[in-house]
Amino acid sequence: MMKHFTITKRQEEHIAILEINGELDAHTAFQLEQQFKTLIETEAYHIIVNCSNLEYIASAGLGVFMAYIEDIRNLGGDIKLSNMTDGVYHVFDLLGFPSLYDIHRDESEALNSFNTQK
Amino acid sequence: MKASTSHSINVSSSTEHLREVRNFVQKYVQQFDVNKNDLDEIILAVDEAYTNIIKHAYNNDPNQTVKIELGTSTDTLWVQLSDTGFHFNADEYQPPDLLKRIKNKQRGGMGVYLINKLMDSVEYSSAGKTNTILMRKRI
Numbered sequence: 726m727m728k729h730f731t732i733t734k735r736q737e738e739h740i741a742i743l744e745i746n747g748e749l750d751a752h753t754a755f756q757l758e759q760q761f762k763t764l765i766e767t768e769a770y771h772i773i774v775n776c777s778n779l780e781y782i783a784s785a786g787l788g789v790f791m792a793y794i795e796d797i798r799n800l801g802g803d804i805k806l807s808n809m810t811d812g813v814y815h816v817f818d819l820l821g822f823p824s825l826y827d828i829h830r831d832e833s834e835a836l837n838s839f840n841t842q843k
Numbered sequence: 844m845k846a847s848t849s850h851s852i853n854v855s856s857s858t859e860h861l862r863e864v865r866n867f868v869q870k871y872v873q874q875f876d877v878n879k880n881d882l883d884e885i886i887l888a889v890d891e892a893y894t895n896i897i898k899h900a901y902n903n904d905p906n907q908t909v910k911i912e913l914g915t916s917t918d919t920l921w922v923q924l925s926d927t928g929f930h931f932n933a934d935e936y937q938p939p940d941l942l943k944r945i946k947n948k949q950r951g952g953m954g955v956y957l958i959n960k961l962m963d964s965v966e967y968s969s970a971g972k973t974n975t976i977l978m979r980k981r982i
Contacts, residue, residue, distance in 0.1 A: 729862055751894040752858035781865075783890045784957050788950030795945055812883055819960050820953055821941045 729753060732760055740839055741769045742832065746778040749786030757786065761793045761804075770802025773835045777808035782816050790826065803827060803842075807835040849914030856897045856926070857905035864893050864911065868922070875915050877982045885920060885980055888961040891954035892924050892976050898951075900928030900974060915982070919963075923977045930974050933967045 730753035733744040741764055749757065764772060774790075794804055807829040809817065817823065829835040850871045854860045868889045872882055893909060901907040913922040939952050958965055962978040969975075 748862065750858070750861050750890060751897070752861050783861075783887060783894065784951075784953035785894060787953060791941070791945050792948055792950045795948055815883075816887065816957075819957060825941060825945060 730756060732756060734760070737773075737836060739769075740771045740773060740836060742773045742775055744775045744778065746780075748781040749779060750781070750783040751785035754785040754789050757789045758792070761789065761797075765793070765796065765800070768800075770797050770800045771839055772797065772802065772804045773832060773839075774804060774806050775808050775832050776806060776810070776813055779809070779813050782813050784816075784820070787817065787820055787822065790822075794826065803839070805829060805835040805838065807832045849912055851910060851912040853908050853910050854893075855905055856901045856907040856909050856928075858894065858897060861890060861893065865890055867911065868913065871913055872920065875920055875982065877920065881920075881980060881982055884961040885922065888958045888978055888980075889922055889924070891958050891961075892922075892978065895931070895954050896924060896926045896928065899931060900926045902929070904928075918981055919979050920982045921977060921979045923975055925973050925975045927972045928974065930969050931967055931976075933965075 730747040730749055733746070735742040735744070743760055745757065790804060797804055805827040808831055809828065817828065822828070827838065829838065852867050854864055865886050868886045869882065872885050889911065893911070896909050897903060907926065907928060910925040911922065913920065936955055938956050944952070958978065962980050964979045966977045967974070
């Protein structure tokens with residue numbers, strides 16, 4: 726059976742890139758949560774979440790970003806988001822995320838914004 | 844007023860059925876000739892309402908049942924979810940302050956706010972042991 730939600734992890738120098746694929750809801754949100762926990766444990770605080778293959782997000786998925794952003798920023802890092810489809814961006818926008826999260830059109834723009842912060 | 848043509852399912856109260864619930868909504872709402880944006884918003888609103896029932900009305904007990912019904916009347920699509928768990932008091936609901944929640948590392952509590960944004964009207968009611976949320980959207 727095909728999984729409804731998967732995460733692929735890549736590394737670009739000191740930046741961890743999570744490609745999230747499929748449907749992020751109250752059933753699958755723990756998978757993203759576990760990834761953030763692992764990244765914090767391994768002191769990888771510079772994170773880009775590439776949403777190009779994210780087909781759907783519910784507030785439980787947004788809740789995971791809410792739960793970890795403060796810790797990661799306090800540790801000197803950030804969670805940046807990129808490549809959202811219009812539909813997914815609409816949900817982030819309804820909840821006011823664009824004013825509090827660093828959301829980029831594409832991954833290279835997100836990478837550049839980390840590199841200029843160094 | 845509810846129209847005569849409606850569809851319903853009974854689903855167990857577990858997040859593992861979320862996808863099935865979304866598929867049910869998609870299948871029948873599509874038949875009412877709604878645009879893609881409205882369809883996506885209705886699916887998300889039902890997902891949020893169903894998730895809230897699982898978490899708050901039934902306290903994550905997977906052995907309970909949620910009834911979901913949907914239909915149209917004139918230019919309005921309606922969806923109703925019913926449960927027999929704890930009653931949600933809409934009067935005590937406060938809209939979330941995202942910044943404050945992030946600072947306090949809180950999550951959740953965004954579902955009701957989202958439902959209100961996605962749908963044109965939302966009514967909560969209780970009769971006997973049954974709680975219902977009735978959501979409407981002009982299409």
